[in-house]
Amino acid sequence: MGLIQIEGMEFYSYHGHYKEEQIVGSRFLVDLTIENDMTRPRESDDLQDAVDYQRIYKIVKFQMEQKSNLLEHIAGRILDAIFLEMTGIIKATVKVSKINPVMGGKIGSVSVVLSR
Numbered sequence: 001m002g003l004i005q006i007e008g009m010e011f012y013s014y015h016g017h018y019k020e021e022q023i024v025g026s027r028f029l030v031d032l033t034i035e036n037d038m039t040r041p042r043e044s045d046d047l048q049d050a051v052d053y054q055r056i057y058k059i060v061k062f063q064m065e066q067k068s069n070l071l072e073h074i075a076g077r078i079l080d081a082i083f084l085e086m087t088g089i090i091k092a093t094v095k096v097s098k099i100n101p102v103m104g105g106k107i108g109s110v111s112v113v114l115s116r
Contacts, residue, residue, distance in 0.1 A: 001090070002038035004053055007031045011064040015074060015098070022067055027099040029109070030060055030078070035091040051088055059085055071096045071112035079116045092116055 009030040014022045034051060041050035059081045068074045075096045082092055097111040 001035060002042075004034040004036065004051055004056075005032070006034075006053055006056060006060075009057065009060055011061065013064045013067075015068045015071070017069045018102075021102070026101070028064065029095075029097040029099060030064065031095040031097075032056065032060065032078075032082075033093045034082075034089055036088050037090070051086060056082060056086065071098060071110070072114070075112050075114040079114060083116065 011028045012025055013028050014025045016022055036051050060078055063078045063081055075094050078094045079092055083089060093115040095111055095113045097109040099109050101107055101110045
């Protein structure tokens with residue numbers, strides 16, 4: 001078994017419960033950890049035998065472009081899309097963070113972490 005970690009994917013997106021958030025937008029960070037069997041790609045050195053993390057990034061980017069009210073919804077959609085479009089994934093964990101959320105005080109970020 002092995003892990004692929006894609007960390008610090010940054011997006012400017014229009015997610016949030018309030019209309020203003022969906023108009024003005026915010027910065028978001030996405031971290032993703034994927035567990036899979038790396039025996040074949042380790043031996044073959046062939047991308048066709050591996051989980052293509054460039055394709056994973058494109059899946060995450062597409063999901064981040066779709067407006068949502070809640071971070072939980074975004075994280076769930078990312079996991080659903082990854083498992084639907086990719087093979088060989090045993091487990092995935094995604095962390096979606098909203099940078100500097102408007103909450104009435106100085107907050108670096110708020111995050112949701114989901115695993116499947």
